[in-house]
Amino acid sequence: MTTTSPFSARWTRLAAGVATAAAVILGAAEAAPATAAPTASTAGSATTATASVSATYTPAQAKAKLRAAGITWRSSKNCEDKNRNGCTSFQGIRRTTVDGVIALRRASRCPIVITGAAEIPPHKTTGTYTHGKGYKVDIALNPCVNRHVPRHARKIGSATWAAGSVEYLRESNHWDITYKGSGSGSTAPAARTWPTLRSGARGHAVTTAQQLLRIGADGRYGPATVRAVRTFQRKHHLTADGVLGPATWQRLAPTLRSGSRGDAVKALQTQLRRHGARIATDGGYGNATAGAVRAFQRKHRLTADGIAGPATWQRLLAAN
Structure with a gap:
């Protein structure tokens, strides 16, 4: 019969305690055996969670990126509640939407003021590409944007223009912009850009x-x-x-x-x-x-x- 010394028993209990603490800190998934395969339901949940993280910004992240790009926002009731009319909320806004607005700002060099984002009322709630699902923003009309959009997008309706996967609808007091795809307004590779030419260039x-x-x-x-x-x-x-x-x-x-x-x-x-x-x-x-x-x-x-x-x-x- 093999005997265990008191010291060895104490060491085993201590090691087990450390392992348990590590599992708590790192999460239950880290504590699972390496050979255990996820079930269909847990795999689906993990995929959904990963997609959610990669597809959207938190309100703080969205505001930080917009602010760094020189973009401002406002609401008629000075609030950020996604479910309250009169607010401007970035809760659940898609990364491509935020990045698309920033791209518009950089391309046009126009002042951009967001007047509506991912809030639900009073916007339409049904369909795929809605405000509530983070695909749309409203920006205030101004002469610079009003010139830029028709010049750089093709007209597809009486007050609607499109550039790649981006659609621009001019309403009475704002532009309603939908970012359906990459947010770049183009189906071409993102690396494409304008050449920079200066004195001495040829070609x-x-x-x-x-x-x-x-x-x-x-x-x-x-x-x-x-x-x-x-x-x-x-x-x-x-x-x-x-x-x-x-x-x-x-x-x-x-x-x-x-x-x-x-x-x-x-x-x-x-x-x-x-x-x-x-x-x-x-x-x-x-x-x-x-x-x-x-x-x-x-x-x-x-x-x-x-x-x-x-x-x-x-x-x-x-x-x-």
Whole structure:
């Protein structure tokens, strides 16, 4: 018979106590045997919990990110109760919604004031993409946003525009914005961006910029191009540094569609020809140009609507 010394017994009890304490601290899941497989119900619960954490921000997290981006919010009754009319609540707001509003702020450089978020009344409660489920925000109307949205999204209704998975509905005193997907307003990879050009740059993107600026297009970013960029920047209340970055591109490259005419269409046609399109550079956005745009969009995994908006311009300027 094997005997156990008093010291060994005390040590065993102490070790068991430490293990129990660790299980309490780390959670019951950590205390379970490593070989135990989760049941269907517990696996589903874990998946749901993980998805919930990854899909939404806490109110504190949402407000911190919005505040850091220079976005403010208000409510008519100065409250944050999700279930009370007149409040503005971030309880249960989706990460993509918050990140989408921040992207709008950065792209437009417009003041953004949120007047409605994830609260339930007085908003619609049925359906998938609702305020209460965290997919929508309301932002106050202002001249800057009122110009930016129609310019950078396609019109799909009398007062509705869309850009990728984002929909913008203009109501009497606010924009109702729905973020159905990534929140980026585009189906293209997130890494795509506008090129930054400055004095000394050369290439096809410089040629496009010069065509859009209506100056001699020689593909060289010289003093004349710097002056033209500064003039454009001052006109549009941008930092007049002569550097053509994302904020300047967003105002310089217009959204073009069937029926558009002018130098911007010629710049678009020049880029499309560079990518193999057999079209004329006549400055008229006809069926041939629309077809070339759709072909380019399909090739680069963009929404193939035949409209040359920001996502299409970015890809044209970035693609080799």
